[in-house]
Amino acid sequence: xxxxxxxxxxxxxxxxxxxxxxxxxxxxxxxxxxxxxxxxxxxxxxxxxxxxxxxxxxxxxxxxxxxxxxxxxxxxxxxxxx
Ligand SMILES: [Zn+2]
Numbered sequence: 001x002x003x004x005x006x007x008x009x010x011x012x013x014x015x016x017x018x019x020x021x022x023x024x025x026x027x028x029x030x031x032x033x034x035x036x037x038x039x040x041x042x043x044x045x046x047x048x049x050x051x052x053x054x055x056x057x058x059x060x061x062x063x064x065x066x067x068x069x070x071x072x073x074x075x076x077x078x079x080x081x082x
Contacts, residue, residue: 048072 004012042055045063052067061074 045072045074 041058043058044053045056046053047065047068047070049070049072050065050068052065054066056063056074059074063072063074064070065072
């Protein structure tokens with residue numbers, strides 16, 4: 001059995017705790033970089049046929065519903081869009 005002093009044990013404990021917190025911090029910092037950024041030109045629309053909500057590019061004249069695959073006309077009022 002390895003004998004260590006109480007100071008060494010305390011130092012090992014604090015070192016392990018610091019390494020754990022550093023690992024958690026690096027994990028979440030890396031995860032935050034991977035987040036997908038929604039483009040500012042996307043708008044929220046609802047399908048005319050199945051009422052499925054989804055996002056589209058703001059200035060596309062027609063778009064296909066990802067749920068029922070029906071073609072919808074873009075009826076978004078662009079004056080309200082920032
Ligand atoms: Zn639909």
